[in-house]
Each structure stands twice: as structure tokens, then as C-alpha cells.
Amino acid sequence: MPYDKLRPPDDGEAITVKDDRLVVPDRPIITWIEGDGTGQDIWKAARPVLDTAVELAYNGTRKIVWFEIFAGEKAMATYGELLPKDTFQAIQDFIVSIKGPLTTPIGTGFRSLNVTLRQRLDLYACVRPVKWIEGSPSPIKNPEKLNAIVFREATEDVYSGIEWEMGSPEAQKFLRWLRDQMGIVLGDDTAIGVKPISEYGSKRLVRKAIRYALDQGIPSVTLMHKGNIMKFTEGAFAKWGYEVATQEFRDFVVTEQEVTEKFGGKVPPGRILIKDRLADNMFQQILTRTDEYQIIATMNLNGDYISDALAGMVGGLGMAPGANMGDFVALFEATHGSAPKYAGKDMVNPTSLILSGVMMLRYIGWKEAADLIEKGISRTVQQKRVTYDLARQMGVEPIKCSEFGYAICENMRALVPA
Ligand code: NAD
Helix, strand or coil, X not given: CCCCCCCCCCCCECCEEECCEEECCCCEEEEEECCCCCHHHHHHHHHHHHHHHHHHHHCCCCCCEEEECCCCHHHHHHHCCCCCHHHHHHHHHHCEEEECCCCCCCCCCCCCHHHHHHXXXXXXXXXXXXXXXXXXXCCCCCHHHCEEEEEEECCXXXXXXCEECCCCHHHHHHHHHHHHHHCCCCCCCCCEECCCCCHHHHXXXXXXXXXXHHHHCCCEEEEEECCCCCHHHHHHHHHHHHHHHHHHCHHHEEEHHHHHHHCCCCCCCCCEEEEEEEHHHHHHHHHHCHHHCCEEEECHHHHHHHHHHHHHHCCCHHHCEEXXXXXXXXXXXXXXXXXXXXXXXXXXCCHHHHHHHHHHXXXXXXXXHHHHHHHHHHHHHHXXXXXXXXXXXXXXXXXXXXXXXXXXXXXXXXXXXX
């Protein structure tokens, strides 16, 4: 792991993988990227929360050893490039990382730094849990019914960047090929985008979602797709998803059709229900039958839309965590963007990053610390000590981003008396 400009800390150890499991030392080195814009603000609030929770939960016997790596503007300042090789290498070497938001650079050849990170590191599952925290504002009547996790495929679909501008030589060439070879005639003023959905990419995503459901005792996995229209891409995703379920997890799953035809409408105990919903219907169902959905496995674009819709139901993007995951390498991240107009103002809500930290703690098996943070956030929100975004919806005076972090620490200390 030779680096150009990075120097790993000496007082911690790398997390490793053995026999298909993470091996986590008591002082794991975790790499972190501050991110652009409000990244600086949310990190200042989030890191003390994560450190305090670990210290309280394990009485000082465990500690995260933070190792800063660079992407975005900070990387540009240090390396003269936005995504240096060191950063990719360190994320792979240390397995577990967490990042703030990155501004999408205009006119640099990067579609987006986040998409590039996901694609280059093959972090194929973008995992976004959405759960309501008691006390937070919500536009729906029963937000407590929402407890869902989106597994969004992150390397394929229209995000692959295969598209050509109207009138470009490539678009013209493609249109000619369509006309001459396939007999499909489209106007010369047509722009072209390609939607690749592969069996391999779809199956590994659904496999990960079902494994997660099994590990965590989650009762259902829903395949979200628009296969009635895009039969050979989105329709195939659903078909491959059912194949994974029924061929690789036969004794542990039951499909909705089987429930109706063989089990009198009742899911047999101990089985995970596998169902599918058309994407448009899915948006309606999460509002009207919220508690019937737990894991939603879907392709890249659907996943993007549904994640934000769900986040809106629990108070907005500032409240929703996320992770980009490969087979083992995991990059946890705040799901919102860099919100540049608030940068350095100590105003925005750090909960998305803190909850991404909670996901990270669960991923490394430090459940007690994760639980403590969730309780700390909930108490703080119930005390109406919240940042401007929630304060506005709750009709209370806002506190600063950093004050919110301190308030969570105070509440966690109160929960674990010395
Ligand atoms: P954004 O998420 O940065 O901000 C949109 C609005 O959401 C903000 O103006 C603010 O009102 C609100 N908001 C965002 N984060 C908040 C928080 N933590 N607390 C309270 N309110 C919050 O989206 P944008 O303005 O469209 O994008 C800004 C930049 O971020 C762009 O360059 C975009 O490409 C990038 N981006 C990055 C990520 C990521 O790193 N994962 C995700 C989305 C957008």
C-alpha cells in the first residue's frame, strides 16, 4: 500500500477480511473524506458524536483511529487533482471509510465524483436506510410506520454515461446504425442514451439485499422496476431477482405468488417474502401502505428517486444516511450534496452524516455505540434542539450544527451514567 502523499496513523490497525467476514480490531483505522461545501460543518459536529458514543459504549476499550484522505476541493489543493490514486488505494486498503458530500465539478470530464468513486471501486450497492426519528417533523400522518432500506444498484443503468448529444457525430452514427441495421427510424434531432442492465449486476445486487434481510431478520424484499414498459432491462431485473431468490435462497424465501397459490395467503414462518412492484405504483404504496415495505431492491435511477422520496417522509435529506458497498469495501456517506450556500456557516443538519456513522458502526459490529447514538439523536430532537431545516418545520428556534452535535453527546452521557 505505498502512497504518494498519505501517511497512515501508527496507533491503529487496518480492518481485514477473513473467511468472508470482517475482522475488526479494537482500534480500527477508518479513512474519512471531509467533502466540499458544508462537509467541514457536518464533520465538526459528527465526529465528536461518533467518538463519544464509542468511548461511552465500550468504556474506553475501543476507539476509532481516524485517517483523513482527500477528494474534491481539498484533494485539488493537495494533489492538483480531484480524485487522486491515493484515495482509491486507501479506501480499498482500509475497507471501511466515511465521507462528506462532494461538489460535482463543472466541465472537468467527471460526470460526478460520487459516481466515479462508486464505479471505479465497484461499490455496486448504494444502501439507504430510512427510519423516522421520534420527534422529527414529517409530511405524512404515520411516519413511525416507515422503516425501509433501499438497495440501489450503483454501477449500471442510465448512470453509465453512455449518451450522445443531439447532432453529435456519435449520435448520427448511432441513428444511422439503428436505421440501416435494425430498421428503426428516428429523427436527426434525437439525442441518444443507453440503459445497460446486466444479469450479473442485477443478481449481485438482489443477492446482497436478500442476504442482508436474512442476516437482520427482515421480513420482505421488494423488487422495484418498470418492467411493463422496459421489458428487457427493468423487466429482466425483476426476473433475475426472482431467480436469485428461488435458486440461491430456496429454503428461506417465498414469493408473493407462492403465498397465494400454496400457502393460503399467509407467509410461512421464517421465510422472507419476495415481491415486486412497478416503480410508479411503488411511489404510491410507500405512502398508502408504508409498513408493507422493508427492503426495496432496484436499479440505479429508480433507486435515486425512491431514496429521496423516502427521505422526504422522515424530515428531508438532512436526516437520511447512506453507504456505497462492494462485497466488503464500504464507503458510508451523507446522502445530501455539499449545499455550498451554507458552507462554513455552522447551520446545516449533520444527522445524515451521523446516521451514516451509525450504519458504519453496525457494519463493523459495534452495535452498542450505534444504538446509543440513535437514542441520543432521538432525545435531542424530542427536546426540540434542532438545526434550521427541522426548526422551520417544527416552529422552534434553530440551534447551530455544532451545538446539535454537542447536544447529542450530552444526551448520550445522560443515558450512560458514569
Ligand atoms: P444539496 O443537497 O447540496 O442541497 C440542496 C438543498 O438541500 C440545500 O440548499 C439545503 O437547503 C438542503 N440541504 C442539503 N443538505 C442539508 C443539510 N445537511 N441540512 C439541511 N439542509 C440541507 O444539493 P444541490 O444544491 O443540488 O447540490 C450541491 C452540490 O452537491 C452539487 O455539486 C451536487 O452535484 C453535489 N451533490 C453531491 C452529493 C454527494 O456527495 N453524495 C449528493 C447530491 C449532490
